[in-house]
Amino acid sequence: MGEREIVLEVDSLVRHFPVGGGLLSRRRGAVQAVDGVSFTLGRGETLGVVGESGCGKSTLARTIVGLDSPTSGHVRYRGVDVHAASGRELRAMRRSVQIVLQDPYTSLNPRKTVRDLLTQPFEIHPDVLPRDRRLSRVKELLDVVGLNPDHLDRYPFQFSGGQRQRIGIARALALEPEVVVCDEPVSALDVSVQAQVVNLLRRLQRELGLSYVFIAHDLSVVRHISDRVAVMYLGKVVELGDRREVYERPQHPYTRALLEAVPVPEPRGRASRARTLLAGDPPSPVDPPSGCRFRTRCPKAQSVCAETEPVLRIGSTPAAEVACHFPEQTPLARLGGA
Amino acid sequence: MNAPILRVDDLSVEFATREGAVRAVRNVGLEVFAGRTLALLGESGSGKSVTAQAIMGLLDTPPASITSGSIMFEGTDLVTAVERVRRQVNGEGVAMVFQDALSALNPVYTVGHQISELLRVRRKMSRSAARARAVELMERVRIPAAARRVDDYPHQFSGGMRQRIMIALAVALNPRVLIADEPTTALDVTVQAQIMELLTELQRENGMGMVLITHDLGVVAEVADDVTVMYAGRIVERGSVEELFEHAAHPYTRGLLRSMPRTDREDDELWAIPGAPPSPVLTPKGCAFHPRCDIAIDLCRSEQPGLEVIAAGRTSACHLRAEVFDGRA
Ligand SMILES: Nc1ncnc2c1ncn2[C@@H]1O[C@H](COP(=O)(O)OP(=O)(O)OP(=O)(O)O)[C@@H](O)[C@H]1O
Ligand SMILES: Nc1ncnc2c1ncn2[C@@H]1O[C@H](COP(=O)(O)OP(=O)(O)OP(=O)(O)O)[C@@H](O)[C@H]1O
Numbered sequence: 001m002g003e004r005e006i007v008l009e010v011d012s013l014v015r016h017f018p019v020g021g022g023l024l025s026r027r028r029g030a031v032q033a034v035d036g037v038s039f040t041l042g043r044g045e046t047l048g049v050v051g052e053s054g055c056g057k058s059t060l061a062r063t064i065v066g067l068d069s070p071t072s073g074h075v076r077y078r079g080v081d082v083h084a085a086s087g088r089e090l091r092a093m094r095r096s097v098q099i100v101l102q103d104p105y106t107s108l109n110p111r112k113t114v115r116d117l118l119t120q121p122f123e124i125h126p127d128v129l130p131r132d133r134r135l136s137r138v139k140e141l142l143d144v145v146g147l148n149p150d151h152l153d154r155y156p157f158q159f160s161g162g163q164r165q166r167i168g169i170a171r172a173l174a175l176e177p178e179v180v181v182c183d184e185p186v187s188a189l190d191v192s193v194q195a196q197v198v199n200l201l202r203r204l205q206r207e208l209g210l211s212y213v214f215i216a217h218d219l220s221v222v223r224h225i226s227d228r229v230a231v232m233y234l235g236k237v238v239e240l241g242d243r244r245e246v247y248e249r250p251q252h253p254y255t256r257a258l259l260e261a262v263p264v265p266e267p268r269g270r271a272s273r274a275r276t277l278l279a280g281d282p283p284s285p286v287d288p289p290s291g292c293r294f295r296t297r298c299p300k301a302q303s304v305c306a307e308t309e310p311v312l313r314i315g316s317t318p319a320a321e322v323a324c325h326f327p328e329q330t331p332l333a334r335l336g337g338a
Numbered sequence: 339m340n341a342p343i344l345r346v347d348d349l350s351v352e353f354a355t356r357e358g359a360v361r362a363v364r365n366v367g368l369e370v371f372a373g374r375t376l377a378l379l380g381e382s383g384s385g386k387s388v389t390a391q392a393i394m395g396l397l398d399t400p401p402a403s404i405t406s407g408s409i410m411f412e413g414t415d416l417v418t419a420v421e422r423v424r425r426q427v428n429g430e431g432v433a434m435v436f437q438d439a440l441s442a443l444n445p446v447y448t449v450g451h452q453i454s455e456l457l458r459v460r461r462k463m464s465r466s467a468a469r470a471r472a473v474e475l476m477e478r479v480r481i482p483a484a485a486r487r488v489d490d491y492p493h494q495f496s497g498g499m500r501q502r503i504m505i506a507l508a509v510a511l512n513p514r515v516l517i518a519d520e521p522t523t524a525l526d527v528t529v530q531a532q533i534m535e536l537l538t539e540l541q542r543e544n545g546m547g548m549v550l551i552t553h554d555l556g557v558v559a560e561v562a563d564d565v566t567v568m569y570a571g572r573i574v575e576r577g578s579v580e581e582l583f584e585h586a587a588h589p590y591t592r593g594l595l596r597s598m599p600r601t602d603r604e605d606d607e608l609w610a611i612p613g614a615p616p617s618p619v620l621t622p623k624g625c626a627f628h629p630r631c632d633i634a635i636d637l638c639r640s641e642q643p644g645l646e647v648i649a650a651g652r653t654s655a656c657h658l659r660a661e662v663f664d665g666r667a
């Protein structure tokens with residue numbers, strides 16, 4: 001690999017949401033949704049992000065694209081601070097960094113036709129393309145994502161879930177962005193449409209040099225699309241590395257637990273198959289455990305884990321970083337489907 | 339096997355639209371048995387959610403209309419039942435976890451309020467008992483710090499947490515049948531496994547029957563007893579989960595199983611069924627799958643194949659069902 005051309009830099013990003021105590025309690029706290037996340041994304045690269053529901057993935061996504069503001073820390077797109085930018089810089093950033101939202105049902109305005117939905121980005125950024133060229137560009141976009149340009153005057157509900165998700169992708173691509181943050185772009189789709197969308201995203205990446213932050217619960221999809229994978233737990237990245245390292249030699253006990261929980265797509269013999277499931281409940285993000293946040297559910301926890309917070313650093317191989325006092329060294333025996 | 343708790347026969351649903359009638363569900367039949375899980379699989383837009391909404395009586399009529407069929411629950415046809423009966427069945431008889439948790443929860447009330455109101459109205463619980471039970475239900479679906487978050491509004495929860503709150507609401511009245519529309523899509527694998535365990539536990543305790551609508555073939559393989567596959571509004575195949583995964587008897591099912599990505603590989607290109615699903619307004623003549631089917635014959639372009647038995651407990655709607663079933667085509 002040559003020199004990486006960094007397009008996006010996330011630096012010690014923190015986003016806390018204040019919450020009230022109960023009626024009778026005066027105590028107030030904050031949901032520590034994202035708590036010190038850092039990574040870089042190179043041109044043409046895909047970073048997969050996985051982790052428990054509620055660990056802060058969508059908050060991270062929204063903060064990266066500027067839909068939410070950080071409590072502290074920075075996001076830089078080609079060196080420009082996304083949250084400090086204004087005027088021309090802000091407009092350029094808004095255009096170059098796009099998001100595909102988690103929910104295909106609520107993220108498209110039901111009263112707008114596909115034509116409206118896809119021309120809207122050009123109305124917000126009128127300088128990108130003169131008015132008389134917009135329609136042909138919109139048709140081109142539909143073609144790129146594999147939708148029929150004859151369906152321009154249909155409303156979102158007249159499309160299937162997969163088609164709606166492609167409308168969301170077409171919209172994100174309208175202004176020729178450089179970075180696309182995809183929050184669960186395929187989880188509502190059947191596996192065949194899902195495969196089509198993943199193949200489409202990869203083709204666009206090859207052709208246009210796009211970079212993706214790709215958030216998903218489906219660990220197999222993440223493995224297929226990512227160059228590197230970040231595993232989050234309760235607002236923090238606990239492991240970050242090349243996909244093969246993370247999937248075949250996961251070092252963090254949480255990563256291992258996650259991979260071991262992947263259901264095996266093979267009904268016969270399921271009764272005798274013991275799936276090791278993570279014990280215990282996720283702790284409250286309002287007052288997370290001291291030291292290592294995973295310690296309340298970690299089978300390997302020692303007293304040091306409650307005292308000192310492990311920092312994310314290179315473990316047994318330079319291809320992955322891990323935040324654990326006792327990283328695992330052995331390859332994972334069982335992979336879902338193996 | 340005993341009689342089904344819920345039995346859907348020949349159900350068809352149409353939507354009136356500007357472009358003509360959308361025949362979203364066509365002659366669908368389903369049987370739900372106590373303590374068993376029926377998985378409903380199919381492409382996006384094949385009519386799974388509309389079928390579920392018809393069972394729950396949630397379709398807006400118009401634009402929707404039920405053009406044929408019956409939905410029998412404990413001797414009552416829910417299609418023709420009066421509003422009072424219908425309301426009684428919902429929640430206690432048949433309950434549903436919606437695919438779209440954010441719009442199913444009311445944004446202006448706290449989640450605790452929404453759960454306790456249900457218990458107050460339907461179970462005549464006192465305010466404090468209902469609130470305590472709401473916290474208990476939230477704990478059961480593993481919302482961390484439930485007692486503290488019971489007064490939060492839906493938008494303050496993550497996508498996955500909202501989905502779990504939906505599940506808490508759906509099981510609050512111990513329904514006889516639970517229809518779960520993508521109950522675990524927004525959940526990571528560990529919480530997903532816990533939720534499926536919780537649902538299976540409820541099934542064991544109360545003999546609850548379950549219809550599980552999901553795209554996750556791994557989850558289907560782990561929990562379903564029977565599988566029904568839909569394509570373009572119709573049922574194309576039925577069978578027990580083991581048999582269907584081992585020998586699909588319909589080319590669509592076969593393509594679906596083949597498209598499944600695997601955690602143990604890094605393919606550059608994922609295999610996908612070529613082409614796009616048909617428009618719900620203009621379904622192709624003959625077999626709706628023929629434009630995408632790699633073994634289609636002339637007959638497929640002119641004649642609609644019926645859903646016919648191929649082996650014990652197995653049915654398929656394909657002219658070449660026998661050949662597909664035993665691997666000759
Ligand atoms: N506006 C808000 N106010 C208060 N808390 C919030 C808000 N938005 C998110 N949170 C909290 O922040 C945490 C992280 O939420 P986020 O949506 O980022 O999770 P996620 O990783 O995307 O989860 P999922 O996989 O379920 O979508 C959760 O505890 C959530 O309840
Ligand atoms: N209000 C409506 N008006 C017109 N057509 C509709 C309406 N609601 C649903 N449809 C159509 O009915 C068909 C079936 O939709 P349904 O939501 O049941 O699909 P599904 O199988 O649940 O798909 P998914 O897996 O994407 O959730 C789709 O083609 C959809 O566009």
Ligand code: SF4
Pocket residue numbers: 252253254292293294295296298299300301302305310323324325326327
């Ligand atoms: S630091 Fe300790 S508690 Fe945390 S993951 Fe490592 S071993 Fe477990």
Ligand code: SF4
Pocket residue numbers: 588589590625626627628629631632633634635638643655656657658659
């Ligand atoms: S009926 Fe014909 S087109 Fe339809 S699935 Fe069977 S072989 Fe394919």
Ligand SMILES: [Mg+2]
Pocket residue numbers: 057058059102183496497498
């Ligand atoms: Mg999310």
Ligand SMILES: [Mg+2]
Pocket residue numbers: 386387388437519
């Ligand atoms: Mg649906």
